[in-house]
Amino acid sequence: MTDDDRGIAHACTRLLREHGARPVLVRKQPREAASGENVYLSAWDEYESIRMTMAAIVGEHGEVDGFIHCMPLHGRASFDAMSAGQFQTAVFEDVKSLFFAAQCLVRQDKTPAWITGTTSLGGACGMEHVADSRVQPATAGVSGLLNSLSKECEKTRCLSLDFDLEQEPEFIARAIIDEMQTEADDLMVGYRAGQRYGVAVEKAEPPATEQGAPSIDKKTVVVVTGGARGITAEIAIELAQRYSPILILLGRSHPPQDAEDPALSGITAEPELKKRLFARLKKSNPAATLKDVADAYAGLIKEREIRRNIDTMRSCGSKVDYVQCDVGSPEALTNAINEIYAKYATISGCIHGAGIIEDKLVAEKDPASFDRVFDTKVASAFMLGGALKPEELSFFCIFSSIAVMGNRGQADYAAANSVASALACKYATLWPGKCFSALWGPWAKTGMASKGVQDQFAQRGIVSIEPEAGRTRLVDELGCINAACQVIFGQGPWDPATDPTEMIPAGSPALTNSSVGQSSPGGTSRALRVDVHRHTYLRDHVVDGKPVLPAAMALELVAETVHLDGPDYEHIEVNNLQTLKGIVFEKTAVDLRIETHRISPESEAGAVAFECGIYTSDFALPHYKARVNLSRHLHMPDVDFHPGANLEPFPHSLDETYARWLFHGECFHTIQHIHGIGPNHISGRLQSVAAKDCFSRPVDGNWLMDPTVIDGSLQLVIAWERFHFDMTPLPMRIRRFMRYHSVSHSPVECRLELHSLNAGQQLSADIYYLNTEGVLLAKLEGLECSCSSALNRLADAQSKQYQESAHVQA
Numbered sequence: 001m002t003d004d005d006r007g008i009a010h011a012c013t014r015l016l017r018e019h020g021a022r023p024v025l026v027r028k029q030p031r032e033a034a035s036g037e038n039v040y041l042s043a044w045d046e047y048e049s050i051r052m053t054m055a056a057i058v059g060e061h062g063e064v065d066g067f068i069h070c071m072p073l074h075g076r077a078s079f080d081a082m083s084a085g086q087f088q089t090a091v092f093e094d095v096k097s098l099f100f101a102a103q104c105l106v107r108q109d110k111t112p113a114w115i116t117g118t119t120s121l122g123g124a125c126g127m128e129h130v131a132d133s134r135v136q137p138a139t140a141g142v143s144g145l146l147n148s149l150s151k152e153c154e155k156t157r158c159l160s161l162d163f164d165l166e167q168e169p170e171f172i173a174r175a176i177i178d179e180m181q182t183e184a185d186d187l188m189v190g191y192r193a194g195q196r197y198g199v200a201v202e203k204a205e206p207p208a209t210e211q212g213a214p215s216i217d218k219k220t221v222v223v224v225t226g227g228a229r230g231i232t233a234e235i236a237i238e239l240a241q242r243y244s245p246i247l248i249l250l251g252r253s254h255p256p257q258d259a260e261d262p263a264l265s266g267i268t269a270e271p272e273l274k275k276r277l278f279a280r281l282k283k284s285n286p287a288a289t290l291k292d293v294a295d296a297y298a299g300l301i302k303e304r305e306i307r308r309n310i311d312t313m314r315s316c317g318s319k320v321d322y323v324q325c326d327v328g329s330p331e332a333l334t335n336a337i338n339e340i341y342a343k344y345a346t347i348s349g350c351i352h353g354a355g356i357i358e359d360k361l362v363a364e365k366d367p368a369s370f371d372r373v374f375d376t377k378v379a380s381a382f383m384l385g386g387a388l389k390p391e392e393l394s395f396f397c398i399f400s401s402i403a404v405m406g407n408r409g410q411a412d413y414a415a416a417n418s419v420a421s422a423l424a425c426k427y428a429t430l431w432p433g434k435c436f437s438a439l440w441g442p443w444a445k446t447g448m449a450s451k452g453v454q455d456q457f458a459q460r461g462i463v464s465i466e467p468e469a470g471r472t473r474l475v476d477e478l479g480c481i482n483a484a485c486q487v488i489f490g491q492g493p494w495d496p497a498t499d500p501t502e503m504i505p506a507g508s509p510a511l512t513n514s515s516v517g518q519s520s521p522g523g524t525s526r527a528l529r530v531d532v533h534r535h536t537y538l539r540d541h542v543v544d545g546k547p548v549l550p551a552a553m554a555l556e557l558v559a560e561t562v563h564l565d566g567p568d569y570e571h572i573e574v575n576n577l578q579t580l581k582g583i584v585f586e587k588t589a590v591d592l593r594i595e596t597h598r599i600s601p602e603s604e605a606g607a608v609a610f611e612c613g614i615y616t617s618d619f620a621l622p623h624y625k626a627r628v629n630l631s632r633h634l635h636m637p638d639v640d641f642h643p644g645a646n647l648e649p650f651p652h653s654l655d656e657t658y659a660r661w662l663f664h665g666e667c668f669h670t671i672q673h674i675h676g677i678g679p680n681h682i683s684g685r686l687q688s689v690a691a692k693d694c695f696s697r698p699v700d701g702n703w704l705m706d707p708t709v710i711d712g713s714l715q716l717v718i719a720w721e722r723f724h725f726d727m728t729p730l731p732m733r734i735r736r737f738m739r740y741h742s743v744s745h746s747p748v749e750c751r752l753e754l755h756s757l758n759a760g761q762q763l764s765a766d767i768y769y770l771n772t773e774g775v776l777l778a779k780l781e782g783l784e785c786s787c788s789s790a791l792n793r794l795a796d797a798q799s800k801q802y803q804e805s806a807h808v809q810a
Contacts, residue, residue, distance in 0.1 A: 001068035002028040002044065002097070008272035011173030022290060024057055028071070028093070045092040047100050052503045054104040063110045068176060069117040070100050072139035073163060079426060080133055084330055087138060087382050091374075099362065099370055102145070106153055106363045110275065114157040114180055115149065117142035118172075123192025125199055127486050128421035134165050139424035141374070143188050144418030147406030148185060152361050162190040163501035187406070201488060206408070214349070214394035214434050214479060220245040221344045223337070225327050225380065226353030227251025229302065231399070231443055231470070233309040237316070238471040243315035247312070248340055248347075250314070250325045250333075252356075256307040264300065268626075274296060307568065318445050327354045327380040328372075337387040346392050349478070353399040353415070354380055359409040361774065370412040377416035382421045387765060390431035395478050398424045400437040402462065408775055425485035434481070438474055441465050441490030449738045458481055463491040467589045497755060507701015509691035510553060514594075517744075523597035523610070526561055531589040531810065537694040540665025541711075543794055547592075549583040550668070551713065551731045552625040552707035556614040559705045559739075561594045562628040569630035572704070577734040579627040581619055590616055596628075604634030608794040646682060647676030650719070662715050663794040667694045668711030674719065679771040683751045684719040686712040686769075688744040702744055705778075713750050713780065714768045720752065721787055725760030728791035735782025743769050743777045761787050 003025055016023040024038045044050035072094040077086060098117055105112045119139035122130030126140040143160035150158035161179055163172050175191055189196040192354045197445045226232035228249045236247050267273050277296045281288035325336040355377045359367045381398055400417040403410050424437035444464040473489055514528040532538045538547035555574055563572060593615040600609045609629050613622030667689050675683040689708040691699050721729045754765040767780040
């Protein structure tokens with residue numbers, strides 16, 4: 001643990017020893033030589049020193065099981081009197097040091113059991129006005145960082161604890177150790193005046209404009225950082241349309257020329273633009289490359305957007321100045337603000353929207369990248385606080401993000417926005433005007449959230465914001481009295497009107513029109529008629545001229561049946577799915593019976609287990625049997641997949657692969673691309689086929705497990721086996737299929753590790769399903785197949801001919 005120099009870490013050390021742990025204390029240099037057992041010195045504001053210290057600890061004591069960061073509780077100078085240098089030191093010691101220490105820990109072979117960080121925000125977790133000079137906004141970055149790390153390291157409990165520094169060191173230490181031993185799932189907890197507080201989001205209707213609220217008119221001078229593009233431009237346009245204020249836009253890009261080069265003006269087609277740019281570049285630089293052309297094209301598009309937005313603002317009656325300024329440079333930002341005061345005498349409002357993202361998991365993050373993302377948002381927010389004249393400000397709004405709640409790959413961005421929000425709360429206690437942070441959700445058509453990040457938000461029930469709604473709501477907020485110093489914009493799970501299941505419906509489409517038959521104690525029997533004319537996916541899964549129920553659909557059927565018995569359970573997995581006898585459609589319809597029986601009561605961990613079987617009337621045993629587990633808590637494993645070196649390009653196109661080696665029709669054409677193939681690996685991208693497109697009549701919701709994606713991964717198994725042994729595999733058993741998130745709503749990166757026996761006649765595989773950001777969505781373990789060259793006949797013309805005739809009959 002890191003030392004706070006106030007006695008808290010020492011008290012934690014004593015308590016940990018009482019519990020049988022072996023605590024190691026890291027104290028900050030420079031100070032007297034380390035004294036006592038297991039005490040280390042480190043320059044906690046230098047990455048290399050932190051790395052060497054962590055390596056020394058692991059080298060002497062072995063892998064670290066947990067980490068407690070007490071340094072943010074260090075008694076620092078009052079924030080009100082902090083210089084820029086003192087603030088930067090606090091930021092490094094409190095937040096950046098935690099990032100780098102955590103990075104060292106998650107790179108261990110063994111994931112740490114817990115990482116606990118502390119903050120000194122008055123016990124309110126930075127979300128309320130706390131009039132205490134000891135409140136340190138920089139420490140808020142600890143919570144944002146740990147919130148994101150918790151999404152990346154599911155086996156590590158990440159917790160941030162905020163304290164009112166009036167508390168005695170012994171009380172704080174006991175609270176830290178007690179929290180580490182609880183089973184609560186809180187990510188952020190505050191202690192104020194001896195009381196424990198959690199964090200909740202309160203729904204609030206947009207307040208009406210009130211007397212005494214900030215007023216905006218043509219004489220109001222508003223500074224907007226972040227340039228004339230994206231979200232900040234949307235807000236500036238809304239201000240111009242409503243009030244026509246004087247707008248000063250600060251951005252890193254060069255100011256646009258008043259008029260575009262006539263040789264380029266009016267041309268929008270990318271090939272023609274690049275052709276003309278290349279010709280122009282060649283005149284000034286004969287060695288110009290295609291990269292130079294691409295850079296020039298990107299710059300031209302950016303300049304056009306800036307010019308178009310500024311022209312829109314001016315057409316609404318606003319006077320607009322564009323000032324080129326790197327807001328990440330304290331000197332440049334201070335000079336720009338001073339020049340604005342010199343020209344306009346006052347600044348009435350400021351909207352700080354500057355920020356960048358460079359998303360990457362903590363384990364892979366370059367410290368220089370962390371610094372860029374963090375400093376662009378935080379250093380500039382602090383410098384604005386020192387450069388602006390608060391007595392003249394009507395409002396100061398800092399753009400933040402709901403990424404503070406945690407997002408994989410965004411620990412730096414979440415930490416930066418957490419500090420920015422805490423700064424807004426601090427300024428609100430010191431300044432007379434309205435100060436708040438706007439915690440934006442992802443914007444639908446602009447902003448920095450990538451498709452992968454938007455998918456992460458969507459899985460958590462967070463709705464993308466339409467630009468028109470977002471900019472209207474923010475400008476409404478500027479003209480209102482509102483005591484909140486943090487305001488979330490957008491719909492999410494905190495909003496009762498937003499039901500995540502409505503956005504990503506998971507239902508029981510394969511069981512549509514099924515009926516419940518006789519139920520045994522703790523079990524259910526469902527009757528389902530499967531008809532080729534209604535269940536049209538069967539026409540696309542034909543073996544030897546006859547439709548056959550896919551193994552992936554059998555998995556979907558047992559999962560949906562059990563899930564109907566326990567819809568409140570969050571996690572579902574199917575174990576030991578065995579094919580005893582495939583279900584072949586000799587006629588157009590087959591009557592199925594899906595039997596389930598609960599084999600265990602709910603455990604203390606909130607889990608139950610069922611035995612399942614799929615039966616027909618002409619076979620005494622189940623055609624398929626499996627065990628299905630439901631649990632109330634989602635336990636995400638770490639992704640342990642090593643694709644091997646130098647995967648070779650796959651030799652065939654998709655069309656050729658489906659024509660030569662696969663027998664699947666349109667409902668199962670889910671492979672979008674095969675990335676590469678190796679001796680034990682194949683990797684590709686899959687895209688779900690919606691349930692509604694696999695039936696001729698409406699069905700109940702969307703896939704639960706998604707047989708179209710699962711079957712697509714089995715098609716990759718076939719491609720691998722045909723490539724190496726020219727045999728076709730037949731799935732016989734799936735040892736375990738675990739669903740963590742839906743695989744149906746975005747492209748899925750599918751990675752397979754395969755092993756063959758008996759010259760390719762037997763095959764086993766593990767399959768990983770991830771989204772484009774590397775989030776593990778599902779995992780299939782222990783696929784077992786028997787393989788034969790005789791099965792290559794399945795892809796012959798006869799099966800394709802049946803598919804065509806079946807479509808004609810329908």
